[in-house]
Amino acid sequence: MIATPAQFLDQLRHAGRIVLSGHEHPDGDCLGSQLGLFHLIRSWGGEVRILNPDPPARHLAFLADWGPIEAYDSTSLGDGRSLGDLLVLMDCSQLRRLGDLGSAIRGKVGSIAVVDHHVDADRGDGDTSFVDVSAAATGELVLRLYDVAGVQPGFEAAHGLFVSLVADTGWFRYSNTTAEVFARATQLVRSGVDPSQLYDAMHRRNEAGSVAFLGESIGASEFRLDGQLGMLCLDAAAIARGGRAGVDLDVVMEPLRSVAGVEVVAMLKESAPGRIKVSLRSQGDLDVQRLALELGGGGHQKAAGATVDGGIRGVAARVESLVAGALTRLRAGGDG
Numbered sequence: 001m002i003a004t005p006a007q008f009l010d011q012l013r014h015a016g017r018i019v020l021s022g023h024e025h026p027d028g029d030c031l032g033s034q035l036g037l038f039h040l041i042r043s044w045g046g047e048v049r050i051l052n053p054d055p056p057a058r059h060l061a062f063l064a065d066w067g068p069i070e071a072y073d074s075t076s077l078g079d080g081r082s083l084g085d086l087l088v089l090m091d092c093s094q095l096r097r098l099g100d101l102g103s104a105i106r107g108k109v110g111s112i113a114v115v116d117h118h119v120d121a122d123r124g125d126g127d128t129s130f131v132d133v134s135a136a137a138t139g140e141l142v143l144r145l146y147d148v149a150g151v152q153p154g155f156e157a158a159h160g161l162f163v164s165l166v167a168d169t170g171w172f173r174y175s176n177t178t179a180e181v182f183a184r185a186t187q188l189v190r191s192g193v194d195p196s197q198l199y200d201a202m203h204r205r206n207e208a209g210s211v212a213f214l215g216e217s218i219g220a221s222e223f224r225l226d227g228q229l230g231m232l233c234l235d236a237a238a239i240a241r242g243g244r245a246g247v248d249l250d251v252v253m254e255p256l257r258s259v260a261g262v263e264v265v266a267m268l269k270e271s272a273p274g275r276i277k278v279s280l281r282s283q284g285d286l287d288v289q290r291l292a293l294e295l296g297g298g299g300h301q302k303a304a305g306a307t308v309d310g311g312i313r314g315v316a317a318r319v320e321s322l323v324a325g326a327l328t329r330l331r332a333g334g335d336g
């Protein structure tokens with residue numbers, strides 16, 4: 001069932017024990033929107049916990065100051081008993097995006113709900129889905145639930161929701177930055193958020209090693225397809241160095257995005273041996289969500305991703321040929 005905000009809120013109010021979860025390696029939108037919804041449910045005394053497939057990355061670890069964020073390990077699901085009455089998937093719509101937690105949690109929750117803004121989220125695993133692909137961030141959807149509840153986000157929820165907005169709009173630079181986003185940001189600043197303090201917490205607490213890591217990664221970037229594809233491959237050792245240094249790996253794509261003529265940026269990360277996490281960003285009309293779909297992933301027109309089995313060089317070649325095909329179709333007047 002596709003729910004209106006009012007229907008969705010009603011379901012949450014009557015749900016019993018609620019578990020909020022989200023995709024593997026949760027980003028700022030995933031974690032921030034969870035904090036927002038956590039505090040809304042608590043506002044009426046509801047029973048709720050946040051349980052994610054992975055802990056927050058180092059640059060998002062401060063979010064734990066604003067609410068209890070648990071990460072799955074084999075003990076978090078307890079002894080065979082039910083985990084909750086309602087599982088809410090946030091910033092994703094399929095259990096398979098939760099990795100091992102997705103398979104472990106199946107059958108341990110009563111029903112599944114989805115709050116998401118990705119293409120096709122209304123066709124995910126939710127028995128009930130509250131979805132709007134035009135929302136810049138999942139946090140924007142949570143704020144609509146606050147509206148219908150007649151509640152203002154408190155100090156803690158506002159911090160989470162502000163991080164949600166800035167994570168998915170790249171601090172208000174991407175094309176999903178609408179008047180609605182600025183209105184919501186204003187609302188959250190009025191609730192006590194200090195944007196510069198949050199920027200510092202996310203991006204200005206790196207280790208000294210981050211500078212060398214950024215230099216190396218940017219230096220290893222390549223341009224392919226006559227400069228239309230910017231590509232960056234990070235092997236497992238590089239990812240570990242970047243993680244330890246506290247760097248938000250999204251920022252490594254920015255220099256590639258700054259070059260005129262680049263249509264698509266691809267970042268390939270060896271997340272485990274033989275497993276490559278692909279991040280795609282479109283600078284123009286090319287629809288990277290459709291490319292990600294061909295790789296078994298998904299996302300949005302201008303930002304999409306997939307996790308692919310294979311070696312990093314082989315996956316890079318596959319991405320290059322997909323982008324080449326899409327560019328040819330785009331130039332021929334197709335829809336990319």
Ligand code: AMP
Pocket residue numbers: 023091097118278279280296297298299300303304305306307
């Ligand atoms: P990322 O490159 O990980 O920042 O992801 C860009 C966008 O694509 C985000 O909105 C992700 O939620 C989405 N995305 C990433 N990986 C996948 C996947 N395997 N399946 C579906 N959507 C994905």
Ligand code: MN
Pocket residue numbers: 023027029030091
């Ligand atoms: Mn996300």
Ligand code: MN
Pocket residue numbers: 029030091117136137138168
């Ligand atoms: Mn999102």
